[in-house]
Amino acid sequence: MEEEQREASAAAAEQAANEAETSDAAAEELAQEEQAPGADPRIAELEKQLEEANNRYLRAQADFDNFRRRTLKEKEELAQYASLKLIGQLLPVVDNFGRALQTGGEQGDLQSYSKGIEMIHRQLWQVLEAEGLKQMEPVGQPFDPEVHQAIMQVESDEHEEGIVVEVVQPGYWLKEKVIRPAMVKVSG
Structure with a gap:
């Protein structure tokens, strides 16, 4: 009987040892899966895609920040030098006014001086019209408070x-915008 008990104890101990090994093996496998997420190729691929998407996002954000700074700088430069072209076109007119003033006092010929001033005036208007300036011609037109200012x-x-x-x-238009309304007398 003692021998049977030993055999039964030995069998129970062996079975318990087997169960413990199986349990330990399952726990170890579960621990390895938790510790090594790269073991599953799908997870590794998803993590790689996530990292690539994050890198693209960071690059796009940096590109946008650079674009915003660049356009702000270009806008500031454009505002600063917007009149550069117009000033360049007006310089010959200013030069001609200077010449007319110099010769007007020396020669004393009032008729040629007057003709020179008329030519300069015409030259100035050509430059301004090329930039889109138009003089209003409201005489005979109905009064429009959007473009006329009635003074009488x-x-x-x-x-x-x-x-x-x-x-x-x-009054004057610059392209399609009123830059100065015409002061007019209106029939009553």
Whole structure:
């Protein structure tokens, strides 16, 4: 009986040892899976894709920051030198005014001096018109408070009420925008 108990104890101990080994092996396998996420190729591929996407995001963010700084600098330069072209076109007009002033006092020929000033005025208008400046011609047109500034209302037999009859100070358009309304007298 003692021998049977020993054999039974030995069998139970062996079975317990086997179960412990199986349990230890399962725990060890689970621990390895938790410790080595790269063991599953899908996880490794997803982690690689995540890292690549993160790197692309960081590069795109840096490119955008550089683009924003560059466009801000270009905008500042454009505002600073916006009138450069116009000034370059006006310099010959200024030169001609200088020449006219020098010769006007020396020669004393009022008619040629007057003709020279008219030519310079025409040259100045050519430059301004090339840039999109137009003078308003409101006489005979209905009064429009968007483009005219009425300074006086006058009686007129030849115009009906609300018509511009005289321009006191000309108004100007720059392309499609009013830069100065015309001061006008309106029939009443």
